[in-house]
Amino acid sequence: MFTIEHEFDATVITLVDEGTDPRDYLQEDVTISSFEDCVVVEQLDEQTDQVQTVTFSHAQLRELAAALNLPEGVYRVRQSGETPGPAKD
Secondary structure, X not given: OEXXXXXXXXEEEEEOXXXXXXOOOOOOOEEEEEOOOOEEEEEEEXXXXXXXXXXXXXXXXXXXXXXXXXXXXXXXXXXXXXXXXXXXX
């Protein structure tokens, strides 16, 4: 289950781990706040009772979304109009 809320300066998505089996180990809720310049992901660490935070640029988040269904390898997300080819560094 998830919720979406539009606030003044961000869109906030909360992911709730409901589990499908009573024996499932459920994770704490994940809160994703999308701002104009970055995306912040937060989750309570129940062992330390502190909120853990990761901040992504929008480019990093696009690359994460692209990577979720790809096999092992090195990739670069092409910008529109860019010529296809292998990743270069």
